[in-house]
Structure formats: structure tokens, C-alpha cells
Amino acid sequence: MNISIFGLGYVGAVSMACLARDGHKIYGVDIDPIKLALIRKGNSPIIEEGMPELMKAVVTDGSLEVTDDINLAIDNTDISFICVGTPSQLNGSQDQSAVLRLAEQLGAALSTKNSLHTIVFRSTLVPGTVEETLIPLLEKHSGKKANIDFDVCFQPEFLRESTSIKDYDNPPFTIVGAATERAHQTMNTLFGHLPAEYHRADIRTGETVKYFCNIFHALKITFANEVGRLCNAMEIDAHQVMALLCEDRQLNISAAYLKPGFAFGGSCLPKDLRAMQYVAKMNDIEIPMLANVLKSNEEHLHLAVKRVLATGKRKVGMIGLSFKSGTDDLRESPLVNLAELLIGKGMDLSIYDPEVNLSFLIGANKRYIEESIPHVGELMNDDVNAVIENNDVIVVGIGDKNLLEAVVTHAKPGQIVIDLVNMSNKDQLNCIYQGLCW
Numbered sequence: 001m002n003i004s005i006f007g008l009g010y011v012g013a014v015s016m017a018c019l020a021r022d023g024h025k026i027y028g029v030d031i032d033p034i035k036l037a038l039i040r041k042g043n044s045p046i047i048e049e050g051m052p053e054l055m056k057a058v059v060t061d062g063s064l065e066v067t068d069d070i071n072l073a074i075d076n077t078d079i080s081f082i083c084v085g086t087p088s089q090l091n092g093s094q095d096q097s098a099v100l101r102l103a104e105q106l107g108a109a110l111s112t113k114n115s116l117h118t119i120v121f122r123s124t125l126v127p128g129t130v131e132e133t134l135i136p137l138l139e140k141h142s143g144k145k146a147n148i149d150f151d152v153c154f155q156p157e158f159l160r161e162s163t164s165i166k167d168y169d170n171p172p173f174t175i176v177g178a179a180t181e182r183a184h185q186t187m188n189t190l191f192g193h194l195p196a197e198y199h200r201a202d203i204r205t206g207e208t209v210k211y212f213c214n215i216f217h218a219l220k221i222t223f224a225n226e227v228g229r230l231c232n233a234m235e236i237d238a239h240q241v242m243a244l245l246c247e248d249r250q251l252n253i254s255a256a257y258l259k260p261g262f263a264f265g266g267s268c269l270p271k272d273l274r275a276m277q278y279v280a281k282m283n284d285i286e287i288p289m290l291a292n293v294l295k296s297n298e299e300h301l302h303l304a305v306k307r308v309l310a311t312g313k314r315k316v317g318m319i320g321l322s323f324k325s326g327t328d329d330l331r332e333s334p335l336v337n338l339a340e341l342l343i344g345k346g347m348d349l350s351i352y353d354p355e356v357n358l359s360f361l362i363g364a365n366k367r368y369i370e371e372s373i374p375h376v377g378e379l380m381n382d383d384v385n386a387v388i389e390n391n392d393v394i395v396v397g398i399g400d401k402n403l404l405e406a407v408v409t410h411a412k413p414g415q416i417v418i419d420l421v422n423m424s425n426k427d428q429l430n431c432i433y434q435g436l437c438w
């Protein structure tokens with residue numbers, strides 16, 4: 001293919017060199033004349049392992065040319081990758097000046113082009129930027145319609161500086177946000193050969209995944225460093241602790257606990273977080289991330305309260321009270337906290353939980369309910385259908401299959417289901433549905 005790459009920094013330069021190596025004809029475009037002069041001489045504009053040799057080879061064999069002429073680059077290519085910088089402004093917002101200016105220029109260049117062109121944004125962009133800002137700019141300056149006269153994609157870039165050629169050839173996955181099948185086919189032609197799964201997404205999802213991948217990496221590093229600070233204070237080998245922690249591929253290094261849902265609780269997580277916070281305090285160590293985990297969890301609980309209050313209804317049925325399906329353990333259950341907060345707000349509450357009802361009957365949890373949370377216990381109802389049918393709002397707090405089916409069967413139009421568990425059968429509901437944060 002004939003490909004133009006705009007912005008020859010770390011992302012653009014590596015893509016340009018690798019695509020030229022793979023047999024494509026590349027036009028590299030940058031506004032920096034020093035970079036262009038360097039590349040024309042066969043030098044790499046960035047310090048990266050493998051780049052000097054690769055750049056020399058692709059410039060010498062003529063598969064790579066550079067220019068500052070946007071029209072020439074657009075006219076001679078079928079597809080353009082936009083890799084200009086999107087740094088932070090002083091207030092933390094994204095500085096999009098380079099990509100905005102470029103979109104105007106690309107639009108103007110597209111106005112005189114007769115054949116189909118595909119524009120692929122690879123710069124990291126705040127979700128919504130492509131659809132709300134860049135496509136309108138391209139359309140305005142080209143006088144053409146996106147997805148008809150030209151295609152637009154967003155393809156997040158996952159390479160890491162220092163290993164970027166290896167990462168280009170072995171990405172964790174390829175994600176392409178696009179609105180047309182035609183655009184996906186073009187992108188699949190270019191990247192389908194890579195040893196990585198090709199995921200189709202909408203453009204906003206593509207923009208968003210990139211952010212949360214990076215934020216997850218930052219979170220992991222900070223977690224390991226806070227663990228390090230705590231271990232150091234307790235004279236424990238932090239590297240051994242983290243190495244062992246990473247050995248658990250079932251719960252730790254896995255997709256477990258990574259689905260948006262309700263607040264956590266139970267008899268272990270909150271108390272263990274508090275205990276380590278206390279260790280930090282005793283050792284004069286700051287662990288701001290770990291110290292704020294319970295605070296964030298609390299926020300999530302309050303979000304559920306706000307969702308219920310926002311319905312303007314008073315009669316609320318809660319499905320679930322224990323901290324997760326399949327247990328009667330009510331200690332530090334966030335659903336108990338939710339029930340208490342709703343009672344405090346004057347809601348007329350009734351609660352069904354199969355395990356809690358059973359344990360109350362056989363006496364297992366009877367004392368705890370009667371002594372610690374009698375005000376919640378007296379709202380228990382052992383008829384799930386009645387709890388669903390006789391209330392205006394139904395809060396679904398456990399994901400048990402039979403209970404979810406009961407909600408679908410008994411909830412009527414006009415009732416509101418507030419879903420804390422991402423109900424697998426929510427599409428079958430015949431009433432108003434609200435996910436907690438989805």
C-alpha cells in the first residue's frame with residue numbers, strides 16, 4: 001500500500017520504518033525540518049534499538065520518503081496515520097492544537113482528491129475527540145462526508161519506548177475503531193498478519209481503551225511501589241512478596257475483579273486494607289493510593305444511594321443483602337450499608353436474600369441480624385416475587401441466575417430496576433433499567 005504518516009516522533013517513526021520494511025511505500029510528514037533532514041540522510045529521528053539500521057535500509061531502498069507537503073502525501077497515498085503529539089497543558093487537559101491544525105489541513109488536501117482515502121488517528125485522544133471534533137473538521141475543510149467519501153479510524157498504539165520495534169511486531173492486540181466495514185478491511189490488510197487478535201470496536205471505545213491501559217499500568221506500578229514501601233518498613237523482602245503475588249494467575253494476575261460492579265465488602269478486604277493503613281501510619285509512611293481505596297469504595301456505595309434517590313420513588317425492594325451471591329456473611333456487606341443508608345433517607349424498604357433468609361431460619365446468622373442490624377433484619381421478606389412486584393424500585397444486588405430470572409418475570413412496565421451486578425438478562429426486562437455505572 002501507499003501510506004503517509006504524519007508526525008515522526010516515537011510512534012510515527014517506528015510505524016513508518018516498520019511499514020516500509022514490510023514492503024509498503026511510505027511518505028513521512030513532519031513540520032520539523034531538522035527531523036526531515038535527518039531522515040533524508042537515512043538517520044533515525046529517535047533513539048531506539050534497531051531503528052538506525054532499519055531507517056538506513058528503508059531510506060536507501062527508496063521505500064521511505066519524507067516531505068512537509070501535505071497535499072503531495074495525501075495525493076500519493078491511500079491511507080494516512082496521524083501520530084502527532086498530544087501533550088498535557090498546564091491545567092492537565094490535553095493539548096490538541098497539533099492534531100486540530102492537522103485535521104484542517106488534511107481536510108483541505110482531501111477536497112481535491114478523487115480516490116478513496118482512509119485517515120487513521122493513532123495519537124492518544126480524549127474519548128469523543130475523533131467523532132465530535134476531528135471528523136467535523138475533516139468534513140468542513142474537505143466538503144466531503146466521512147464514512148462515504150473518506151474513511152476514518154482510531155487505532156490506539158501500544159508500543160513502549162526502548163522496545164518499540166519488538167512491540168510493533170508483537171502487539172498485545174490490535175484494536176481498530178471504525179464505522180465502516182470497508183475501513184476494517186483496509187486495516188486488516190495492513191495488520192491482520194500480526195500475531196495478535198484484531199478487535200473491532202467503535203471509535204470512542206478505541207480512544208477509551210488506550211487511556212485505561214496506560215492508567216492501569218500506572219496503577220500497577222504505584223501498587224508495587226506502595227507495597228515496597230510497606231514491606232521495607234516491616235523489614236520484609238518486597239520483591240519476594242510481589243513475585244509470589246504474581247504467581248497467582250487465578251485471582252491476582254487475571255481478569256478477576258476487573259469488571260465494573262458494586263462496592264466491595266465482606267469480612268476480609270476492608271479490614272485488611274485498614275490494618276495495612278495502620279502499619280503505614282505507625283511507620284510514618286505515605287501510601288496515598290492504598291489509603292484512598294476504601295474512600296473510593298465508599299463513593300461507589302453513595303452512587304447507588306444517589307441512583308435510588310434520583311428515581312423520586314420511596315418503595316424500594318432490594319434483592320440481595322450479603323456481600324456476594326452464595327454466602328450468608330453479612331459482615332461489612334456493602335448491601336447492608338446500602339440498606340442502612342436508604343432507611344436513613346426514609347425509604348420504605350423490603351429485602352430478599354435467599355441465603356440470609358435460610359441462615360435466619362436455621363439460626364446461623366440470627367444473632368448477628370438481631371443484635372447488630374435489627375433495623376435491617378426486620379425488613380427481610382422471604383417472598384422474592386412479592387419484593388419484586390410490590391415496589392417501585394428494585395435494586396438487584398446479587399447475580400444469582402434464578403433471582404435474575406424472577407426479576408425479568410415479575411418486574412412490570414413503570415417499575416425501575418437499578419442493577420448493581422450487570423444482569424446477564426437485562427435485555428429481557430420489561431421495565432425501566434439503570435445500570436449502576438454502565
Ligand SMILES: NC(=O)c1ccc[n+]([C@@H]2O[C@H](COP(=O)([O-])OP(=O)(O)OC[C@H]3O[C@@H](n4cnc5c(N)ncnc54)[C@H](O)[C@@H]3O)[C@@H](O)[C@H]2O)c1
Pocket residue numbers: 006007008009010011012029030031032035083084085086098101102122123124125157158159160161
Ligand atoms: N511515545 C510513546 O511511547 C507512545 C505510545 C503510544 C501512544 N503514544 C501517543 O502517540 C502520539 C505521538 O506520541 P510521540 O511520543 O510519538 O510524540 P512526539 O512528540 O515524539 O512526536 C510528535 C511529532 O509530531 C510532529 N508534528 C506536530 N505537528 C505536526 C503536524 N501538523 N504535521 C506533522 N507533524 C507534526 C512533531 O514535530 C513531532 O515530530 C501521542 O498522542 C502519544 O500520546 C505515544
